[in-house]
Amino acid sequence: MSIEECRPLKDRVALVTGGSRGIGAGISRKLAAWGCTLCINYVDRAGPARKIAAELEEQGTKVSLHRADLGEPDAAARLLEEIGSLHGDLHILVQNAAATKFIALEDATPEQWQFVQDTNARSTWLLAKHAIPLMRDRPGARFITITNSTTQRIVPRAGLFGAAKAALETLTDYLSYELAPYGIVANCVRPGLVQTDVFNVRPDFAGGVKHEMAVTPWQGGLMTTAENSADVVAMLCLEEASWIAGQTITVDGGYRLWGNTGMRHQPRQAQQGPVPS
Template sequence: MEFAGKVALVTGGSRGIGLEISRRLAQGGADLIIGYKKDLENAEKAKAEFEALGRRVQLVQADLRKPAGVDALFEEVAAGLDQIDILVLNAAFGTMGEVLRMGRASWRASYDTNVLSPMLTAKGALPWLKRKGGVITATSTLGAHTAYPTYVAIGSSKAAMETLVKYMAFEWAKYGIRANSVAAGPVETRAIDWFRDGDAVRIFTAKKGLAGRMGLPSDIADVAVWLCSQQSHWIWGQSIVAEGGILCGVDYDDWMEENVDRNEFTAEGGA
């Protein structure tokens, strides 16, 4: 088993994509430290499932948006499993809205949780990761690479996080630490209902994506766990986009039919 003898800390590892990443790591032999914010019931379900596989599991409740929450997390790690070989930076929060409509508090909420917190969490885990050389994998979003409606605070904060991960790869390679991100397209979790019209996101993803369906947590966990594994040993500081093919190609026939009257088009001046 690839991860036997290793301990993985997965923030937001109790549900959604983080739960599926935790599950794959546990199936691969890793013991787990699962961070969650408030949903104890889901966290305990995950603990029971992974303990049934013979894994050691430590649950840590902490609000990682606050620096004090990050400190509390590592105090508990030190008193608990006291080992981290794999760090998955997955917990996130986002405020939805357009640039002109969001106030300072909305920006702060997204940037505190998606940029400052991953940086503090990675710094906090560093003493353990350095012991034998470790791996950092962050969960990012396609919205860091292209624009979605009302997604600017999340998309831009995750773009900053991806760059942070690149710099961690650059600065911490000397400790034997490899860091990368996976940028996910839309995935069926509770987070989809943050969108004003979650069903539009589901339909768009299934119709535009070459895969022909909505993303599942397992689609992203496959990539994230691969990035945690030796199989990806030659990849450093990158963001791997995993989006079911929604960015691949342009179906201009459909788009033209819905948007353009050919009779009004002139080559010089556009429509």
């Protein structure tokens, strides 16, 4: 296998928002491994951003770091202008940045509602809007959003998050239509419950992880990882996936479909002896 075949996204510039930690870091690593030049956005934790940049640069990847709080209305425009000045092109934009307030809806304030909507949904719209000049008619142009399972199952005190992520999913549907004339393919990826830094705030999520591990088939009781999500993001960037558009793809080992059954799947034993005719 040639080097080019191992790096199918060689010479493409990719922006990963929230790309220094958690699922975002997994996506950054995968796109780098496949040959992308990486633009990694972060908000206020410069240490992890510098660490992953050094890691990827040591492996031969070109990396630029971009501090921007996408909850601010002007941040997306400034971020895309910065990337345009530095790289000239943008082929892949992964909107992974997210933030929420874990609070019951009856206790939430309008300010908290707006913060969560602005960081997750409004930022998605503004990133797409300001990315068009950099991405239009570029080879393999992809706009990929990252949602989560709060839109599909009840997570206590996550109503604000679920509403904002539902808006993000619908925005992705409409963006897939409106970006298509520019040659930009848009899709959404919905990971299962991934153990990230959010567990420091919500230690009760550990129970959900144990349940998901118990019912996920054939993987021997593994949970969804950042790498699982990154694999699907990278796959969607391939030319062979260009006809997949406007989809929200769930990456959870099947948990969404049969997780409520409470049944643990056991690997099937290999059949012994000759197969009956």
